Amino acid sequence: MIPQKFEYTAPKTLDEALLLLAAGAKPLAGGMSLIPMMKLRLAAPEHLVDLGKLKDLNYIRETDGTLHIGATTTHAEIESSPILRKKCPLLAETAAAIGDVQVRNMGTIGGSVAHADPAADYPAALQALEAKLALKGAKSDRIVAAADFFVDAFTTALQPNEIIREVIVPVEAAGTGTSYQKMFHPASGFAIVGIAARVRKKAGNIALVRIGVTGLSNRPYRAATAEKALEGKLGSATEIQNAAALVAKGVDANSDLHASAEYRRHLAVVHAARALMTALARTA
Amino acid sequence: MATTMTQTETFVGKRVRRREDPRLITGTATYVEDIQMPGMHYAVIVRSPHAAARIRSIKTKQAEAAPGVVAVYTGKDTERVGPVPCGASLPGLRVPHHHVLATDRVYFVGHPVAVVVATDRYLARDAADLVEVDYDVLPAVADPEKALAKGAPAVHPEWPDNTAFTFHQEGGDVDKAFAEADLVVKQRMTSQRLIPMALETRGVVAEWRGADRQLNLYTSTQIPHLVRTLVAQMLSLEENRMRVVTPEVGGGFGSKLNVYAEEALMGFVAMKINKPVKWIESRRENFLCTIHGRGHVDYYEVAAKRDGTILGIKLKIIQDLGAYHQLLTPAIPTLSVLMMPGLYKTKNVRADIVGVFTNCMPTDAYRGAGRPEATHGIERMVDLLADELKMDPAEIRLKNFVGKDEFPYATATGLMYDSGDYAAPLKKALEIVGYQKLRQEQIEARKQGKWMGIGISTYGEICAIGPSPATPAGGWESATVKIEPSGKVTVMTGACPHGQGEETTFAQITADELGVGLDDVLVIRGDTAIVQYGIGTFGSRATAIGGTALYFALQDLKAKIKKFGAMLLESEDVTFSAGQVTCNRTGKSKSLQEIAGASYRALKLPPETEPGLLATRFWEPPNFTFPFGAHIVVSDIDGETGQIKIRRYVAVDDCGNMINPLLVDGQVHGGVAQGLGQALWEQVVYDDNGQLVTGELMDYAVPRAHMMPWIENDHTTTPSPVNPLGVKGVGEAGTIGCSPAVVNSVVDALSPLGVRHIDMPLTPEKIWKLIAGGN
Structure with missing residues (x-):
């Protein structure tokens, strides 16, 4: 478990970091995925730029009705953030469901999202929240919707030398309830399937439903058909079941030692129903 | 002048906190990895990526020329090193020659x-990638039942049937018993391969002092003396x-x-190289190259x-x-045969073992x-029998237990159970869990x-392993006690406890016998x-045998x-008591310190007495000890996902007299954790090519x-009559009692579906499929 030789730089500013990245260095954040891969020699970057120590990427702020979370904010910071717990509880709840205490203390939202593990937890929430990601390179600064960011397993819209600067999520409107429900992988703690749900009620009816799915396939996605099936309804148990039954429709489900494709699809339906039910209960 | 200080406090039987814990908790304990020596070199081992292959050639030139590398050795260099030993002997056992490389x-x-040996471990690891091995890959077989099939690849070409040994044992009249039976229940079941998963992987530091012809070997082992004899x-x-x-x-844990x-x-x-060298096993190597456990397919x-x-x-x-015999590999299933009647009276048993070579890491x-x-x-x-007869599982057990007045009890497998009252822990566990009420709730x-469910x-188990005739290397244990001139007491135990807590329990025994304080006693081991x-610590023997020595x-x-007093x-x-010798006539006394x-x-x-206070004993036990107990598990299953939740876990264990009940509970907790691991989560999976699929902690689920x-x-x-302490052993009880309680609970929960058996681990998907299929 000894990595190949590499250079390590811990720059003091983001600009300095971006210059090093432009020169071909690889970004290191919390190291929860990259370091194990390097120890197994599955990854062998020649130069690591440690973003984890950059103070200017570690923040949680509210501006103009949106919440901005710096890329190197740890899962533990997100989980325990009073602002997020109040204004975007789905993200805090999702962070609390990641791995274990040690991982949450070290791992960062930017690192996790950029790594794009198909079983990671955040992508479900980011899809449901219709989050945006601010990406930054030495000469670029752009915003990409979460829906467009995740391309495939471990593949994202990030250009080489670009990093995630911040994650942007909405302040949850009144009458919205949210929930993240997952089946834990017994070894890794990742999501075998994870479902993030947002439900907004207006005048007794369900006005908005957003469902983010992770773990089921190589790409996290929004279950739009299921969302539509529930919007405008009252939210009875049957209506929720019927909507949940649509979350895995037409999805090419992953299969491995711990869960077959068939079981994963079933879990997606079960957890969608539970997430929707819980979210609905929280609208009150 | 007699001192007036007396030590009247006793320690045996009390929940004394572990004396080894402060150094462990504060991170100041010394493990092999912590050993530093001037001129230390580092070794990295190049390992086969294939389960079966001929080696056409090995090129080491590039690695030898790499920075920091002082030597690269291959199998040609080490041919004169003796084979890795197998200590077990069975009639007709085929023992492949196990070279170190x-x-x-x-x-x-x-x-x-x-x-590859280098001045720096990073350089050694880099150079290992430069060793070029040309393999001619051969077909492999990783499943024991497939290995027995006709036409299976031969693990060792000289033995095409892949059979290392067969073993038969029989007691009573089995044919008659089966002829007279009203019913026979049958079941195939597996006890899957497991990774022992010590937190500390293996590690070795070797230091050769050429001028003195002295080899110092620091190694993370349970048996330092046996390692010395065999490695020498x-x-x-x-x-x-x-x-x-x-x-x-x-x-x-045996590994x-x-x-x-x-x-x-x-x-x-x-x-x-005439320099000290360190090798620390990586976690990946620990998965691949430290022995695995279990690996049974059983037909009952x-x-x-x-x-x-x-x-x-x-x-x-x-x-x-697996591919080779490690120290005890072929002997392990024979312990299963000894234990096969469990706590039950039947005198008619027949067992057959087929020991099968596979292209996998050896089990041991x-x-x-x-015993698990x-x-x-x-x-x-x-439980299957109870289900068939519509009897309560508690009732059928109580009916078949060896009675408490039948000890010592000769089993059909040749054991002599020392003492027992098997109904007692079961009745106690039933009471604690509230069995009748739970059955009502279940309805x-x-x-x-x-x-x-x-x-x-x-469960019953065989502890205090064991009398020497039953073991390959001697089953006694040794102890030396030195009372220093100041009256302080040093205990040296041959059992080499390594975390089980005997630094505490042996101090308790010593303090009570000598009437001194716990802090007056130091327990030394492992050198x-x-x-x-x-002999060492394994088979729940250190206290029952080492403690008796x-x-x-x-x-x-x-x-x-x-005499001195x-x-x-x-x-x-x-009279000698409370740390002093007292004259019964005058009441005058001399303290241990003075003496x-x-x-x-x-x-x-x-008269006829030598100076000094030192005694050494090697104690040979006349028998094993046989602890027992009852574990009850109440489980709730999420019918939608198949997730199992354990609502109650009641463990009533009888390990004879307890030196330290706190440590007994700790041993049970640890044992249960590993039992739950097997029952619910852990499994070693090799694919058909012999590649280890569950080779990382991201895939292999330890609790x-x-x-x-x-x-x-x-x-x-129930004290043991085998030794004067009346102790039996508790190191493995939790593991042994656990897995059947869990599986019985889940099978009980699903029994309305007609489910009779589920092989471990009880993954949610397996359970969900049974429920979904049954509905």
């Missing part, structure tokens, strides 16, 4: 092929020129009850009468041995070693479509240059102390703290 062929993924043989070195030191051991290729290999390297048949009386048991074990002793497999088997079969739960396991020869050494010393008090009529001082000063000696249920511990106490 592969010569012309590799037999499993991870098989050591070359060793492998290296053709005089045994007294070798010192084995076992610093702190971060878990063994370090072994002699590994790397131990001899590091000795070889140190002697070659149990014959019974309609009233539930068990008449006979037939068992066929297919044991996955892992917590319980053969046997207990799982019989406890599942008894209601089923009406509401809920899946709730209650599972019972009543062959300091401690007299010993200590007890007898203390009796020797007490007699001698009394009598001399000093000028009286024959004396110790006088014994070393030796101005005057009692974490948050996955553990609350364990309700209780005890009954």
